[in-house]
Amino acid sequence: MAPIFRLESVTRHYGERLALEIPELVIEEGGIRSLSGPNGSGKSTLLGILAFLSPPTSGVLYYDGKRVEWKERSLVALRREVTLLHQSPYLFEGSVHANIAFGLGIRGMRGEEKHGRIEESLETVGLGGFGHRRARALSGGETQRVALARALALAPRVLLLDEPLANVDRDSAVVIRAVIAGLPARGTTVIMTTHDPDVPGCSNGEVIRLEEGRLSRSRDEVATGRT
Amino acid sequence: MDYLVESLKVSLSLILALDPELCQAVRTSLYVSAWSVVLASLMGIPIGLAVGLTEFPFKRSVITLLNSMMAVPTVLIGLLVYGFVSRQGPFGGLGLLFTPAAIIIGDALLATPIVANLALSSVRGANTAILPTAMTLGGTRFQSVLRLLSEIRFGIMAAVISGFGRVVSEVGVAMMLGGNILGSTRTMTTVIALETSKGEFALGIALGLILMAVALAVNIVFQILQRR
Amino acid sequence: MRQQGTNKGDDRISGIPARGVLLLLALAIWVAPGSAALAAERLRMSTTTSTENSGLLRVLLPPFEAKFGCKMDVIAVGTGKSLKLGETGDVDLVFVHARSLEDKFVAAGFGVNRRDVMYNDFVILGSTDDPAGVRGAGSATDAFARIAAAGARFVSRGDESGTHQKEKELWKAAGTTPRGKWYLEAGQGMGEVIRMATEMRGYTLADRGTYIAYRKKTDLVILRQGDKGLWNPYGIIAVNPARHPHVKYGLAIKFIEFVTGEEGRGIIANFNVDGEPLFFPSSREGP
Numbered sequence: 188m189a190p191i192f193r194l195e196s197v198t199r200h201y202g203e204r205l206a207l208e209i210p211e212l213v214i215e216e217g218g219i220r221s222l223s224g225p226n227g228s229g230k231s232t233l234l235g236i237l238a239f240l241s242p243p244t245s246g247v248l249y250y251d252g253k254r255v256e257w258k259e260r261s262l263v264a265l266r267r268e269v270t271l272l273h274q275s276p277y278l279f280e281g282s283v284h285a286n287i288a289f290g291l292g293i294r295g296m297r298g299e300e301k302h303g304r305i306e307e308s309l310e311t312v313g314l315g316g317f318g319h320r321r322a323r324a325l326s327g328g329e330t331q332r333v334a335l336a337r338a339l340a341l342a343p344r345v346l347l348l349d350e351p352l353a354n355v356d357r358d359s360a361v362v363i364r365a366v367i368a369g370l371p372a373r374g375t376t377v378i379m380t381t382h383d384p385d386v387p388g389c390s391n392g393e394v395i396r397l398e399e400g401r402l403s404r405s406r407d408e409v410a411t412g413r414t
Numbered sequence: 415m416d417y418l419v420e421s422l423k424v425s426l427s428l429i430l431a432l433d434p435e436l437c438q439a440v441r442t443s444l445y446v447s448a449w450s451v452v453l454a455s456l457m458g459i460p461i462g463l464a465v466g467l468t469e470f471p472f473k474r475s476v477i478t479l480l481n482s483m484m485a486v487p488t489v490l491i492g493l494l495v496y497g498f499v500s501r502q503g504p505f506g507g508l509g510l511l512f513t514p515a516a517i518i519i520g521d522a523l524l525a526t527p528i529v530a531n532l533a534l535s536s537v538r539g540a541n542t543a544i545l546p547t548a549m550t551l552g553g554t555r556f557q558s559v560l561r562l563l564s565e566i567r568f569g570i571m572a573a574v575i576s577g578f579g580r581v582v583s584e585v586g587v588a589m590m591l592g593g594n595i596l597g598s599t600r601t602m603t604t605v606i607a608l609e610t611s612k613g614e615f616a617l618g619i620a621l622g623l624i625l626m627a628v629a630l631a632v633n634i635v636f637q638i639l640q641r642r
Numbered sequence: 643m644r645q646q647g648t649n650k651g652d653d654r655i656s657g658i659p660a661r662g663v664l665l666l667l668a669l670a671i672w673v674a675p676g677s678a679a680l681a682a683e684r685l686r687m688s689t690t691t692s693t694e695n696s697g698l699l700r701v702l703l704p705p706f707e708a709k710f711g712c713k714m715d716v717i718a719v720g721t722g723k724s725l726k727l728g729e730t731g732d733v734d735l736v737f738v739h740a741r742s743l744e745d746k747f748v749a750a751g752f753g754v755n756r757r758d759v760m761y762n763d764f765v766i767l768g769s770t771d772d773p774a775g776v777r778g779a780g781s782a783t784d785a786f787a788r789i790a791a792a793g794a795r796f797v798s799r800g801d802e803s804g805t806h807q808k809e810k811e812l813w814k815a816a817g818t819t820p821r822g823k824w825y826l827e828a829g830q831g832m833g834e835v836i837r838m839a840t841e842m843r844g845y846t847l848a849d850r851g852t853y854i855a856y857r858k859k860t861d862l863v864i865l866r867q868g869d870k871g872l873w874n875p876y877g878i879i880a881v882n883p884a885r886h887p888h889v890k891y892g893l894a895i896k897f898i899e900f901v902t903g904e905e906g907r908g909i910i911a912n913f914n915v916d917g918e919p920l921f922f923p924s925s926r927e928g929p
Contacts, residue, residue: 290551448670501731
């Protein structure tokens with residue numbers, strides 16, 4: 188399969204501090220990739236770049252074979268194919284329904300079609316009938332699941348997940364794992380950071396390891412050490 | 415005590431009788447305040463957003479400037495606008511001096527820094543995840559900023575209400591630019607100033623009470639609106 | 643697909659600040675002045691605080707407004723400021739009381755068609771204990787000399803109004819320049835100055851009209867009156883249309899004719915506070 192992402196000499200600085208330095212990285216489309224490494228190793232920084240949210244300080248990113256120009260106009264179209272689920276997702280004020288409707292409305296979806304898509308994605312994460320709930324009053328696990336549903340509803344080509352299993356209850360974790368495992372079959376490429384060894388994908392060796400902002404050579408199993 | 419009781423009586427009798435001059439002053443006050451706050455919001459909210467969401471050189475100085483502009487005395491703004499709209503000034507041909515429009519201009523300039531500063535504080539106090547979240551869900555920068563604005567609407571409304579409170583209660587601009595013309599630019603505050611100058615304290619206090627009641631009513635309406 | 647703005651309908655999150663602004667707009671439009679009030683032709687006159695605060699304009703203007711279907715916008719400030727507004731063309735006519743300044747105003751070409759309208763007089767007010775002995779003075783000038791000599795508290799308008807002009811004339815005639823802790827320049831209207839003098843037990847110079855209107859609110863009494871030097875004539879002047887083409891000269895002249903004509907003179911003569919007349923119409927040839 189063709190690479191969905193290719194990075195060349197990408198660096199990212201925060202002020203003086205070098206947060207990320209990747210001479211070359213190719214990520215194929217399809218399947219589930221996990222991104223591992225201790226806290227502060229640059230995982231979230233890399234996801235921010237892959238989500239087209241923050242440009243690298245230097246270097247080139249190719250998406251679907253095309254060089255990414257970090258211009259707002261072209262980024263909007265790219266972001267509609269790649270969605271990032273933050274580690275502590277932010278749900279908007281208003282109902283759960285409204286949260287999911289936001290991205291769909293932007294894509295011009297209206298009426299019954301939109302409503303159906305919202306219900307469907309809520310059922311996927313096991314929260315059918317939650318549409319009317321006030322989003323900002325949900326528990327941690329429910330919040331994570333609604334945020335996942337909000338991303339799923341958009342049927343992104345790539346879903347980036349930042350620690351989707353941190354801070355969630357056991358039941359939610361079970362649901363989230365199952366949903367993630369089913370994503371490649373729906374045509375969504377998954378790239379996720381996690382400390383959790385039970386996540387699908389981590390077991391088949393598709394691991395990108397980062398340490399202090401650099402790729403580490405080893406392709407062996409995920410380090411489980413939490414820092 | 416008698417004095418206050420007397421004022422309250424006068425005030426109630428004026429309100430109950432729907433005294434036409436009083437009603438006119440209340441109307442004029444609301445009219446100029448509402449328009450000036452609309453203008454101040456149209457200028458101040460984008461300023462607050464722009465300063466809060468972008469990085470540029472001398473940003474700190476701009477923020478300090480915005481802050482100090484909140485303390486500009488009303489008479490100074492009155493004087494400045496007077497210079498522009500008087501027949502001698504650059505916009506004299508429009509004949510704006512001593513019209514409600516002149517007060518609206520002055521009050522809008524007065525309220526803009528307040529709206530801008532308070533909008534800026536709400537932007538800076540907002541969750542930093544809002545913009546990236548809206549953007550990763552496919553929003554354009556504009557749509558995402560609208561989303562942010564919606565998330566911080568309480569702060570924005572507070573900014574607008576503060577602006578309204580400032581202009582509805584100020585007297586310097588209204589007096590200098592409006593001229594306290596009966597039936598045209600006489601506002602609640604200039605009536606109070608006039609009645610005090612005539613020694614009619616009871617009437618002045620009565621009007622002060624009405625002013626407070628009107629300000630309170632406006633606030634309550636906005637509170638209800640926010641709750642919904 | 644690019645959509646401006648956020649989603650609508652059942653989504654319940656939308657630009658809510660916009661709703662507040664819309665409400666404000668609704669308020670602004672709802673309380674906007676009626677179209678009739680905007681349509682009427684407006685004549686703008688600057689005048690002294692004494693004519694407005696006394697209540698004279700409330701009876702003098704409505705008949706004129708009804709007759710000519712216009713609306714008078716009155717800006718009540720001191721004589722000095724009134725003339726300044728005429729000079730800059732911000733008003734259509736001025737109605738003031740400071741003869742020497744009025745003559746200068748006309749001579750400089752700022753105004754035309756000056757007419758005497760009415761007169762009253764100035765009175766010297768003070769507390770009944772009269773520490774400077776103004777009651778025993780031989781003239782208004784002597785009264786001012788005594789106040790200065792005694793260093794008794796005097797509250798001046800200090801605002802270049804007609805009353806302030808008169809006061810400065812009197813100090814000059816008394817051969818003194820008022821200066822010192824006893825001399826307070828208030829920079830306020832006649833009413834405030836009477837009030838301040840009342841609170842401070844000081845002397846002041848006031849026009850009789852304002853004093854009568856305030857009599858119930860002060861315990862100051864008239865200590866000196868009737869001198870020729872205390873004469874207070876009011877004049878009305880149209881702003882020169884040659885200098886300021888935008889002024890409503892025609893209507894201004896109509897108003898001048900009205901107040902100096904039969905009807906206006908009648909209204910002025912009949913105007914009184916508690917049965918006491920405040921102003922006397924000038925005779926056609928001048929007082």
